[in-house]
Amino acid sequence: MTFDDMTLQIADNLKRKLLFIPDNIKQNCEEIRLRTGLPVCLTVGGKTLFVYSDSSVCDIYSPDALIASKDDLKETLALLCKHSVYLHENEMRQGFISLPNGCRAGVCGEFNAEGMLTSVTSINIRIARQIFNCAKPLLPFSKRGLLIAGPPGSGKTTVLRDLVRLLSNDDGGEYYRVAVIDSRGEISGRGTLDLGVNTDVLRTEDKATGVEIALRTMYPQFIVFDEIGTLRELQSVSQCFNAGVNIITTAHAHSKCDLKRREIIQKMISHNVVSYVALLPENIGENPIVISAGDLKKYDDF
Amino acid sequence: MMIFKLLGLVMITVSSAIIGFLKSRSLTARRKKIELVYDATGILYEYINQGGCELDYAIKEAFTKCVFLQVEKGKYSCDGDRDLTDEDKALINDFFKGIGRSVKSVECDRINAFSTKIKSKLNDAQKDCEQKCKVYQTFGVCAGLIIGILLI
Numbered sequence: 500m501t502f503d504d505m506t507l508q509i510a511d512n513l514k515r516k517l518l519f520i521p522d523n524i525k526q527n528c529e530e531i532r533l534r535t536g537l538p539v540c541l542t543v544g545g546k547t548l549f550v551y552s553d554s555s556v557c558d559i560y561s562p563d564a565l566i567a568s569k570d571d572l573k574e575t576l577a578l579l580c581k582h583s584v585y586l587h588e589n590e591m592r593q594g595f596i597s598l599p600n601g602c603r604a605g606v607c608g609e610f611n612a613e614g615m616l617t618s619v620t621s622i623n624i625r626i627a628r629q630i631f632n633c634a635k636p637l638l639p640f641s642k643r644g645l646l647i648a649g650p651p652g653s654g655k656t657t658v659l660r661d662l663v664r665l666l667s668n669d670d671g672g673e674y675y676r677v678a679v680i681d682s683r684g685e686i687s688g689r690g691t692l693d694l695g696v697n698t699d700v701l702r703t704e705d706k707a708t709g710v711e712i713a714l715r716t717m718y719p720q721f722i723v724f725d726e727i728g729t730l731r732e733l734q735s736v737s738q739c740f741n742a743g744v745n746i747i748t749t750a751h752a753h754s755k756c757d758l759k760r761r762e763i764i765q766k767m768i769s770h771n772v773v774s775y776v777a778l779l780p781e782n783i784g785e786n787p788i789v790i791s792a793g794d795l796k797k798y799d800d801f
Numbered sequence: 802m803m804i805f806k807l808l809g810l811v812m813i814t815v816s817s818a819i820i821g822f823l824k825s826r827s828l829t830a831r832r833k834k835i836e837l838v839y840d841a842t843g844i845l846y847e848y849i850n851q852g853g854c855e856l857d858y859a860i861k862e863a864f865t866k867c868v869f870l871q872v873e874k875g876k877y878s879c880d881g882d883r884d885l886t887d888e889d890k891a892l893i894n895d896f897f898k899g900i901g902r903s904v905k906s907v908e909c910d911r912i913n914a915f916s917t918k919i920k921s922k923l924n925d926a927q928k929d930c931e932q933k934c935k936v937y938q939t940f941g942v943c944a945g946l947i948i949g950i951l952l953i
Contacts, residue, residue: 582856582857583857584901585901585904
């Protein structure tokens with residue numbers, strides 16, 4: 500999805516200014532952030548840029564920046580939901596709305612006692628990009644369990660998506676059967692992104708159950724999902740390992756020390772569920788560092 | 802001369818009868834349109850309750866027969882219709898203004914509330930039709946005859 504496509508789902512007031520920002524900014528924009536009463540921000544290459552009323556952008560804030568009003572956020576939310584907030588009820592309870600083409604809008608504001616968002620004060624629209632062949636360097640390491648780790652915004656989901664496509668499409672040596680557990684619609688873009696010819700997609704919020712269902716029903720060779728985080732997910736993943744199915748998943752981590760601190764990751768590595776960990780750098784474009792589980796175990800008494 | 806008088810009488814009677822008929826037809830059309838809206842509301846409720854499709858699709862499917870409903874830039878209204886009263890239009894326009902902005906339970910409650918109000922309008926329109934349609938038609942014919950006789 501291009502930047503201009505995304506602006507179609509933003510309030511008219513702001514859309515008119517965003518459409519005319521410089522093309523090089525549009526091409527590299529990762530996020531559009533709207534906050535009530537605050538300037539409209541873009542995240543480009545990890546940096547925050549402020550948008551001004553004349554459609555210029557600058558990394559320095561000044562009071563004449565383009566400000567998003569409460570009505571702008573209301574209108575944007577209605578457009579993002581396609582005037583069907585009821586369809587996104589479960590997602591909004593978790594603070595996000597999944598959009599076409601793998602994009603996602605994080606929403607925050609005031610939640611009522613039932614956990615439902617009653618007023619939105621911030622919207623963060625993440626623009627997903629499908630970068631073909633970015634996961635090729637990781638292909639050789641994916642055949643016996645792989646954990647892709649990295650800080651937020653480092654491209655974990657982008658790399659994961661491409662790895663699924665490569666494995667499914669014979670780039671890994673054969674047309675592997677890949678099952679993707681897509682809890683937020685980001686990996687598959689709800690069917691709009693290319694995941695290869697031999698991929699099954701299971702959309703469920705409960706990743707652990709999704710893994711179990713895929714294992715039982717789809718006879719996959721790989722099971723892939725984003726962001727392992729709970730013990731239950733780890734238990735499901737262990738079942739896969741026992742069944743001879745390879746797991747590829749992601750986790751947040753800035754460094755080897757971070758990997759060491761996360762209990763789930765420690766258990767995954769100590770139980771040999773993954774054989775390699777690929778640590779993505781903060782700057783997109785640099786090569787990932789691939790560490791074997793064996794080396795990680797030796798690292799400071801992992 | 803007599804023929805022209807008779808022709809004149811027939812023309813006046815027919816014209817007056819047509820006016821009476823058109824007036825009663827307007828009442829019938831109003832009743833039918835409100836009935837279509839009421840039926841469509843039930844279908845819309847099911848679509849939203851099941852939560853499987855977006856609002857635009859749900860409205861399009863539910864209100865297929867309501868051709869008097871105008872869509873402009875994603876907004877629904879019936880301002881252009883000649884048979885519905887201003888109150889009817891205000892009720893329907895208000896319903897469409899607020900729809901799609903809340904969770905399922907609130908939307909379903911909103912649709913139920915609208916359904917109750919439109920049902921009440923339908924009952925009134927039905928009574929109007931029963932009481933006034935025949936009166937207008939009969940009055941049209943009689944008035945035509947009387948005027949014709951008086952003039953001729």
